[in-house]
Amino acid sequence: MRHHLLATTIFLLSTFVSGHVLxxxxxxxxxxxxxxxxxxxxxxxxxxxxxxxxxxxxxxxxxxxxxxxxxxxxxxxxxxxxxxxxxxxxxxxxxxxxxxxxxxxxxxxxxxxAGKKAGGDVAATAEFFRGHWKGYAGILLFRGPVEVTIDSVDGNRAVGSTYFPGDGTTEQVDGTIQGNSLRYTYTDLERMNITLTKKGQNSVSYTGVGEGGTVTGTLTRQ
CATH class of the missing domain: 2.60.40 (Immunoglobulin-like)
Known part of the structure; x- marks a missing residue:
């Protein structure tokens, strides 16, 4: 009986470890x-x-x-x-x-x-976007503050929000990560397609394309 219980315990433990990456x-x-x-x-x-x-x-x-x-x-x-x-x-x-x-x-x-290969590289890149990003974006010399917060990353999907301190408005973020870029669309105010692209370990470029033109800037990790 003891041997049966021990074997069952070992089997359950090995199943848990193999199915869950710590x-x-x-x-x-x-x-x-x-x-x-x-x-x-x-x-x-x-x-x-x-x-x-x-x-x-x-x-x-x-x-x-x-x-x-x-x-x-x-x-x-x-x-x-x-x-x-x-x-x-x-x-x-x-x-x-x-x-x-x-x-x-x-x-x-x-x-x-970070240590995974192949498919793991995609996950590591996706995790890069998680966190709070802050900077300025605009057209030419007309720029305003932008704060992007990515609260969760699940596979290649990223969810969070963007806050514009200048006018106090907020846009929801529900985007897709492809390689070094995160793409999503603002729909609450003026429709605009946004792309965040990795520039360095703690910086991303911010590009927005809408009917009013193209907005660019750089955000840094806070």
């Missing part, structure tokens, strides 16, 4: 911002000791850190092979969602993707 996160190499969300699952305790169970989620599929505060106390959740995890919080007063404040979410390089 992330090789480089937490010394941030690649951009991500979006975090915290849900309050349960609370307990009485004066002067209270506790709560929370779930911390990140828009990055793996390799991210979420920093947040419970009142004035800083907390950090590291997400390596997942995009969510449960945590326990403790305090001297009742814990509510109102006194949990997310400070930031940071995505980090995944060495597993």
């Amino acid at each position: 992330a090789d996160c480089d937490f010394q190499k941030p690649i951009g911002r991500c979006t975090a969300r915290i849900t309050l699952d349960s609370t307990s305790g009485s004066k002067p000791s209270y506790s709560a169970e929370i779930t911390v989620r990140s828009s990055a599929k793996s390799c991210s850190k979420v920093e947040y505060f419970l009142d004035q106390t800083p907390h950090l959740t590291i997400l390596k092979n997942t995009n969510s995890d449960r945590e326990s919080l403790f305090g001297t007063k009742p814990v509510s969602r109102k006194n949990i404040a997310i400070q930031k979410c940071t995505a980090y390089a995944n060495g597993t993707l």
Whole structure:
């Protein structure tokens, strides 16, 4: 019986490992911002000791850190092979969602993707676009600030948003990655086809083609 259980355990473990590629996160190499969300699952305790169970989620599929505060106390959740995890919080007063404040979410390089060949190269290139990009774009001398945030990358699809600080408007990004370029279309205001093209490890060219002409610029990773 023991031998049967051991064999079953080994089989299940080998099946899990072969079907799931573990992330090789480089937490010394941030690649951009991500979006975090915290849900309050349960609370307990009485004066002067209270506790709560929370779930911390990140828009990055793996390799991210979420920093947040419970009142004035800083907390950090590291997400390596997942995009969510449960945590326990403790305090001297009742814990509510109102006194949990997310400070930031940071995505980090995944060495597993970077080390792959062939199809893995496509994934590594796609991951390059994830993060927060900031710069200026326009026609000739008439330029304005542009901020592009790519929250998630799934295969060759990238989803996020573009913010224009000059007038406070936002456009959604739902684009396709092909090689070193990410292409998508603005439709909320004036229809414009946008292309982000990799220039360096932390910079992309920004090109927009619409009825009003062609807009160009350069954005850098923040």
